[in-house]
Amino acid sequence: MLLADYFASLDIDWLKDYEILGVEKEVKFKLDEYDFIGYIDLLLRDKRDNKIIIIDHKSSEYPFKQNGEVKKNSLQGFELYKKQMYLYCHAVYQMYGEFPKEITWNHFKDGGKFATIQFSKDDYDKTIKWFKDTLKIIESENEYEPTQDYFYCHNLCNFRSSCEYKNMQEQVNT
Numbered sequence: 252m253l254l255a256d257y258f259a260s261l262d263i264d265w266l267k268d269y270e271i272l273g274v275e276k277e278v279k280f281k282l283d284e285y286d287f288i289g290y291i292d293l294l295l296r297d298k299r300d301n302k303i304i305i306i307d308h309k310s311s312e313y314p315f316k317q318n319g320e321v322k323k324n325s326l327q328g329f330e331l332y333k334k335q336m337y338l339y340c341h342a343v344y345q346m347y348g349e350f351p352k353e354i355t356w357n358h359f360k361d362g363g364k365f366a367t368i369q370f371s372k373d374d375y376d377k378t379i380k381w382f383k384d385t386l387k388i389i390e391s392e393n394e395y396e397p398t399q400d401y402f403y404c405h406n407l408c409n410f411r412s413s414c415e416y417k418n419m420q421e422q423v424n425t
């Protein structure tokens with residue numbers, strides 16, 4: 252099934268309780284003196300409590316076990332997805348003056364299951380500190396050696412189709 256067909260066939264009755272603030276919403280924001288730009292898949296405001304929710308569409312498998320813990324094979328990807336979403340929480344705060352109440356991943360290839368976590372100020376603070384520390388490291392570097400993590404390079408990195416290092420690695424392995 253094409254992705255467009257899938258979304259066309261979705262039951263979106265649940266959306267009646269939400270105001271749509273944006274679809275593929277472009278967000279421009281600052282972290283320290285750096286300018287960022289990102290795209291939030293779906294940004295909603297819950298009409299029942301007036302709080303914001305971020306929704307991200309994911310083709311990966313639903314990450315939670317029945318007891319709510321993250322599956323071992325999803326852990327690495329889940330932590331990366333969380334960092335990205337907390338950065339978007341930062342963008343939402345700069346645009347709306349409030350943090351989202353929830354972050355939800357729509358695992359559309361896995362039965363359209365929604366994986367939701369509540370916004371945590373503690374996790375947000377830790378993530379923003381991680382981004383700021385990482386920016387300082389990047390700024391102090393003169394040479395940029397690639398970090399070749401197999402899972403990240405083959406599934407998540409936005410440059411994976413054109414990356415010369417990944418292609419070189421594949422040639423060595425063939």
Ligand code: SF4
Nearest residue numbers: 397404408411414417
């Ligand atoms: S695909 Fe290339 S750019 Fe992306 S993480 Fe891997 S080595 Fe880095």
